Amino acid sequence: MGYLDKPRLVFSGDFQADVSTVNNDVRHYDNGTFEPRFQQPQEGKTLNGWWNPGGGATFAFVDCTVRGACYEDGTETTDASQEWIIGQAVSQAAGVSPGKMVDIDPQMQMCSQLWAVKLRLGTATGELILQGDVAVTGFRDLQGRQVGQHLPNRQPLGASWTTVLENVVWGKAADRSKLLGQLRSHAQEGCLSLNLSAFGYYYTHNDGRFSMGRLLGTIGPCYRHEPRLFAPARRLIGLGAAPAFGYSNFIYGETEKRLTVDLGNSFPVTDPLGTAADVGTLRLAVSTRPAVDVANTEPVLPADRIVIGDVGYGAPGWLLNTAGIVALPVPDAAAALLPNHQLLLLSVTPDGQEALWACETAQGLAVRADGNIQRIDPGETARVNVYAYQWGKPLANCPVSFALAPPTQDGGGPGTDPAPPPAPIPETGLPVSALHFPATVTTNAAGVAELTIRGDDPKNPRGYLDGQIYQILYAIDGLPPGQQYFNDRIIVHLRDGYTVPDPVAWADVQPILTQYGNLYPIMSKHIVDLTDADAVRDHWKILLFAFTRDINDPHYMPVTRDLSEAKRQAIIRWLRSVAPPLAAATPKATEAGGLPEPVQRRMDYEQTHREAIGQLRALKGGAFVSQPVKEES
Amino acid sequence: MLKIKREFVDRALRAASPQELHELLQGAIELEHATIPVYLTAMISLKPGQNREIWRVIHSVVIEEMLHFCIAANVINALGGRPVINKPGFVPAYPGPLPMHINGSLVVGLEPFSKALVKDVFMEIEEPEDPLVFPVKAFGAAAAPPTFATIGQFYRAIQEKIDELAPDRLPGDPARQVANHSFFSDKDLFPVTTKREAIEALRIIVEQGEGTSTSPVDETGELAHYYRFEELYVGRRLVVDPASPEGYSFSGAVFPFDAQGVYPLAPNTKAADLPGQSEQRRQADQFNRLYTSLLDGLHRTFDGQPGALDATFGLMYDLKLVGERLAAMEYPGKSENTVGPPFEFNPAVAR
Numbered sequence: 001m002g003y004l005d006k007p008r009l010v011f012s013g014d015f016q017a018d019v020s021t022v023n024n025d026v027r028h029y030d031n032g033t034f035e036p037r038f039q040q041p042q043e044g045k046t047l048n049g050w051w052n053p054g055g056g057a058t059f060a061f062v063d064c065t066v067r068g069a070c071y072e073d074g075t076e077t078t079d080a081s082q083e084w085i086i087g088q089a090v091s092q093a094a095g096v097s098p099g100k101m102v103d104i105d106p107q108m109q110m111c112s113q114l115w116a117v118k119l120r121l122g123t124a125t126g127e128l129i130l131q132g133d134v135a136v137t138g139f140r141d142l143q144g145r146q147v148g149q150h151l152p153n154r155q156p157l158g159a160s161w162t163t164v165l166e167n168v169v170w171g172k173a174a175d176r177s178k179l180l181g182q183l184r185s186h187a188q189e190g191c192l193s194l195n196l197s198a199f200g201y202y203y204t205h206n207d208g209r210f211s212m213g214r215l216l217g218t219i220g221p222c223y224r225h226e227p228r229l230f231a232p233a234r235r236l237i238g239l240g241a242a243p244a245f246g247y248s249n250f251i252y253g254e255t256e257k258r259l260t261v262d263l264g265n266s267f268p269v270t271d272p273l274g275t276a277a278d279v280g281t282l283r284l285a286v287s288t289r290p291a292v293d294v295a296n297t298e299p300v301l302p303a304d305r306i307v308i309g310d311v312g313y314g315a316p317g318w319l320l321n322t323a324g325i326v327a328l329p330v331p332d333a334a335a336a337l338l339p340n341h342q343l344l345l346l347s348v349t350p351d352g353q354e355a356l357w358a359c360e361t362a363q364g365l366a367v368r369a370d371g372n373i374q375r376i377d378p379g380e381t382a383r384v385n386v387y388a389y390q391w392g393k394p395l396a397n398c399p400v401s402f403a404l405a406p407p408t409q410d411g412g413g414p415g416t417d418p419a420p421p422p423a424p425i426p427e428t429g430l431p432v433s434a435l436h437f438p439a440t441v442t443t444n445a446a447g448v449a450e451l452t453i454r455g456d457d458p459k460n461p462r463g464y465l466d467g468q469i470y471q472i473l474y475a476i477d478g479l480p481p482g483q484q485y486f487n488d489r490i491i492v493h494l495r496d497g498y499t500v501p502d503p504v505a506w507a508d509v510q511p512i513l514t515q516y517g518n519l520y521p522i523m524s525k526h527i528v529d530l531t532d533a534d535a536v537r538d539h540w541k542i543l544l545f546a547f548t549r550d551i552n553d554p555h556y557m558p559v560t561r562d563l564s565e566a567k568r569q570a571i572i573r574w575l576r577s578v579a580p581p582l583a584a585a586t587p588k589a590t591e592a593g594g595l596p597e598p599v600q601r602r603m604d605y606e607q608t609h610r611e612a613i614g615q616l617r618a619l620k621g622g623a624f625v626s627q628p629v630k631e632e633s
Numbered sequence: 634m635l636k637i638k639r640e641f642v643d644r645a646l647r648a649a650s651p652q653e654l655h656e657l658l659q660g661a662i663e664l665e666h667a668t669i670p671v672y673l674t675a676m677i678s679l680k681p682g683q684n685r686e687i688w689r690v691i692h693s694v695v696i697e698e699m700l701h702f703c704i705a706a707n708v709i710n711a712l713g714g715r716p717v718i719n720k721p722g723f724v725p726a727y728p729g730p731l732p733m734h735i736n737g738s739l740v741v742g743l744e745p746f747s748k749a750l751v752k753d754v755f756m757e758i759e760e761p762e763d764p765l766v767f768p769v770k771a772f773g774a775a776a777a778p779p780t781f782a783t784i785g786q787f788y789r790a791i792q793e794k795i796d797e798l799a800p801d802r803l804p805g806d807p808a809r810q811v812a813n814h815s816f817f818s819d820k821d822l823f824p825v826t827t828k829r830e831a832i833e834a835l836r837i838i839v840e841q842g843e844g845t846s847t848s849p850v851d852e853t854g855e856l857a858h859y860y861r862f863e864e865l866y867v868g869r870r871l872v873v874d875p876a877s878p879e880g881y882s883f884s885g886a887v888f889p890f891d892a893q894g895v896y897p898l899a900p901n902t903k904a905a906d907l908p909g910q911s912e913q914r915r916q917a918d919q920f921n922r923l924y925t926s927l928l929d930g931l932h933r934t935f936d937g938q939p940g941a942l943d944a945t946f947g948l949m950y951d952l953k954l955v956g957e958r959l960a961a962m963e964y965p966g967k968s969e970n971t972v973g974p975p976f977e978f979n980p981a982v983a984r
Contacts, residue, residue: 016915016919054958056954058951060919060922062915062918062919089981091922091981092926093926094925094926094929094930095926095927095929095930095932095933095941095944095945095948096926096930096944096947096948097923097944097947097948097950097951098923098951122981123981124980124981125980125981126719126929126980126981205912207910208908208909208910208911208912208913208914208915209910209912209915210912212915522954525681525682526681526953526954526957527950541815541816542950545815545946553947554947555947555950
């Protein structure tokens with residue numbers, strides 16, 4: 001059930017993603033053809049470094065507050081006088097840097113991941129309510145959100161990050177919330193589920209919202225047997241007639257006859273701030289037919305469905321106050337069918353005609369990989385759990401088939417650029433022989449298929465950038481491809497083989513550091529020019545600090561986490577070799593007789609200079625007077 | 634020079650238990666911290682890639698102020714006290730007097746770099762005592778007491794009191810001591826668990842800050858802060874000069890300064906002064922959030938979690954990046970200025 005289960009709270013506000021954009025074009029990775037203008041902002045149609053070359057990849061919650069609560073018994077409230085948690089702030093943990101949002105590779109920018117993000121609920125005076133680590137996850141269900149002509153922010157799409165909060169710490173203030181008391185008892189192994197739906201992102205400098213967007217959040221219970229990085233939910237898929245509603249999660253609680261639909265990532269909005277579009281009457285119903293013909297665009301007849309209820313989205317601020325989660329009781333007649341008949345989203349015209357805008361997947365089938373983004377070095381194995389469901393229940397003994405997507409040439413900029421980078425765009429997905437995985441894995445009794453992926457050295461197929469991107473498609477019988485999210489594939493970044501040289505020379509690390517220096521001008525402008533050997537040597541300490549962080553540290557270098565372990569070790573070894581030799585440890589002040597060493601040296605110094613100092617003091621009354629010098633202009 | 638209220642020295646001298654020194658040392662860490670935003674603002678105003686030698690000098694002083702902060706906090710913990718860093722009021726109002734200061738004395742603000750700033754503020758902050766009037770060890774001399782005291786006197790009073798009152802093994806829990814060696818040497822920052830260590834630790838603060846009474850260089854050959862700043866002001870390096878009656882003169886290499894290489898920050902920028910729906914305001918709010926988070930991290934570090942210090946280093950870099958981003962942004966409605974780093978504490982972030 002994940003985040004749609006009860007109890008849960010919803011919050012909303014803004015987020016900031018200071019996306020770094022020099023790395024948006026794969027051709028900028030070629031050191032040999034890199035031009036300084038690739039670090040400059042876009043000029044007209046010439047993209048250069050795109051819209052934020054100086055970005056630092058920071059991801060931050062901004063002005064987010066809890067808006068609503070749903071208790072164990074299904075009752076909901078948005079009233080702060082009833083439920084203390086409403087109105088409290090959601091932000092990042094204090095005392096540590098905010099986290100990052102980065103892509104796995106320039107040739108796969110469709111599933112940006114959150115790294116090192118820690119979510120915190122706190123009071124206005126800063127007391128801790130709860131805090132947890134956001135498990136690394138890439139966004140999914142990227143879909144159209146903004147409708148209408150007005151697009152001041154230039155990005156009409158939205159997407160969701162679904163994940164868990166781990167290592168949850170509860171503050172004393174949490175005791176003041178009835179909702180949190182209930183939630184705490186559902187937090188197995190110190191985890192909670194989390195969903196973040198984002199939209200309204202600004203590429204432009206309009207409205208003072210550059211690099212910011214809207215965020216709808218849900219925090220719910222977490223159960224061991226459930227997937228971590230997506231909701232074990234039934235799926236509603238948008239049809240051609242719909243203005244949006246591309247992909248939506250929903251669950252149906254049979255015992256209490258309650259339907260919960262998340263429209264937070266799919267409801268159309270008319271502006272980047274989240275004003276719900278007026279789409280007329282919107283109705284949820286269950287199909288009476290064994291299978292719905294989604295190709296049929298004729299009106300839906302009353303006999304074809306049993307109405308569950310209409311979506312009440314008309315109240316001002318509905319989307320931000322509810323995170324778009326719609327909970328409805330299901331009347332008995334519909335309740336008899338919903339366990340094994342498709343859910344329908346209908347648009348109702350003023351004269352009562354119903355059109356099908358979204359439909360549950362065929363036969364209620366769903367399949368999704370949990371750890372869908374993998375980074376492996378040659379010889380390493382990744383294990384990915386793939387879950388199959390039917391009507392929201394785990395589907396045992398279901399064969400899941402896997403195949404490598406054909407090679408692509410992604411990651412170059414739009415064709416309208418009059419001065420594109422000259423480097424060739426590499427092909428992804430090759431060589432096929434470097435990645436090993438079975439063609440089919442059958443789900444176990446719990447509905448899970450464990451896929452084992454092994455990588456060999458791909459031997460630098462892409463030339464100027466390391467490793468390769470592979471996309472593994474997966475499918476189950478009976479689920480048409482158009483009813484799976486288009487990017488439901490397992491993304492693998494397989495690094496090139498590399499032997500750490502002994503000793504490591506500047507010539508070995510220079511190409512790696514130069515590439516980073518080219519791609520992240522925020523480094524060279526404000527911290528250290530990674531293309532300059534002397535500058536890198538001077539800053540060995542801070543670089544060693546960054547390269548030796550844990551991968552979940554916000555300052556882990558490289559920020560994109562795309563470096564093989566061997567190359568990282570080579571850099572570390574080189575940095576250690578250029579560090580000055582450690583000074584001999586100085587003995588601390590001891591209880592035994594004799595002065596501490598530092599002050600003893602001071603005494604010696606005094607003794608040596610006593611005569612000269614005495615003369616100086618006598619001359620000038622003890623104060624030093626600066627010699628006036630004509631100031632340089 | 635910094636003129637702190639005499640009463641702080643008097644209270645130190647009158648203290649009858651180590652506990653009474655906690656509050657006084659709390660004032661000391663507030664003072665050590667209070668100069669840091671002043672110096673950092675000047676550094677942030679130096680355009681990236683320009684005036685780097687000046688930047689390095691101020692940076693070297695800031696690093697030592699941070700060390701003094703750590704040392705004083707360690708001493709509080711060693712004496713059984715608890716430093717408080719993440720509270721409103723810890724950060725002084727800018728512009729304004731520094732903590733513990735007498736009324737009418739030096740007012741400091743957050744301003745872009747200039748030679749006048751170096752002379753009127755930086756050198757005032759770091760100016761050493763007059764060595765004739767205040768010899769190294771003796772105290773409470775014969776002449777009528779001056780109306781103010783110096784920070785060096787204050788620390789020396791604390792040292793004397795510790796020597797007089799504290800047991801050889803200090804009461805604080807050694808596990809609370811911070812001795813991170815990523816960025817400070819173990820010679821400078823070490824666990825304080827004994828009386829001698831406390832006295833030695835405080836001596837480092839006085840020595841590095843004010844220098845010696847007799848020479849512009851300290852025992853390690855480093856120029857004391859005052860003289861590093863004077864080099865910036867004069868525009869030349871201070872070097873040994875046998876021909877000079879003082880033994881030194883500002884006749885060394887030119888200290889380059891490009892006045893065009895400084896962003897014209899609006900002094901004492903406050904986030905609330907920036908229009909609500911502007912990028913400048915959002916970045917300024919982000920700066921304040923990061924700064925408050927940093928103070929919260931420092932508080933936790935010195936309140937029993939020494940391992941939290943590494944994470945705060947990362948925040949310092951985040952702060953620098955946002956500060957430099959702000960410095961390049963035009964001030965809304967005042968095109969002759971850019972946006973200064975606000976350094977404001979936001980209680981909603983902390984704790």
